[in-house]
Amino acid sequence: MSGQYKVAWLCEALLVSRSGYYDWIKRHRHPGARQLENIRLRQRIREEFERSRQTYGSPRLARVLGCPGRRNRIARLMRLERLFARQRSKYRVATTDSRHGGPIAPNRVRALVIRRSNQVWTTDATCILTAQGWLYLVAVLDVFSRRVVGWAMSQLLDASLVVAALRMALSQRCHSQNLIVHSDRGRQFASAAYRQVLAKHGLTASMSRKGNCYDNAFIESFFSTLKYELVYHHRFGSFAQARTAIFDYIETFYNRIRLHSSLAYQSPISFESQLKQITKGIDPFLTVRKNGASPKYITMPLSVLNAFRFLIPSL
8 A cells, every 4th residue: 555655644544653664664674683583483382382282381382492481472472373272171070979888998198298109009080972982091190200101991981991901000010019009989999800909919009088089189180181182172983083092192192292390391201211310320410520529510400300309318
């Protein structure tokens, strides 16, 4: 329109100044350093957002991009790109029917301080709707590292399903004799078959209080994350499709890639790997001055160091 009408008329009609208009033209033709940085940053935001399967918001994206202090800037650029993380709805409490004649184990983890992997596992069951009916998923999660160490899926929710998930966890982890396996009071977890597997491997059973789902909050949180980041955004046409998607989510994304704020924004496998290096004394983040004149110099990020501080009293 500037070729048909005078710029002064157009600026007056649009209630903008001529100097502002010419300044906008200059910025558009010759972007400054911050604009160029924003262009590069928006490209990286799009790439990491897709890599996170459209689940990361500005806090996690800021961590991935290496600029946690610029969360507001990341959020602003996400709005410009029209990128919105998958939102969670309000948590709804749902309890387990514990009206059965099976034995009930006491709650052994309520006041327990968890300081290592394979100290407490938690397990529970959930259901996923498909076009062929309900698919039931049982998962076993290591409370310390938030890693899903065992899982099983079936069209029937029975004792054999929870046993299969527990056997998978036992086959993947070297556990100690005092490992606690916590669950709710569901009849599957009170069955004779499940209790036999616990006894055979020297595991200690623990159960939530009656009608209190918060005692099993770690596994409930995982199921909530699974559903809001995967299940609620897909319509599974068959059991096979749901199985494949859930397997890919757990083993490819959740355990290996997804950042957890409770783990200093690391994935469970990365957290366990760094923890193993520290406990073996070959941590690459620690450097000791050999002349003995000064103590250890820590180059590990403070958030990560705090997660491991209790393991190295001298830090």
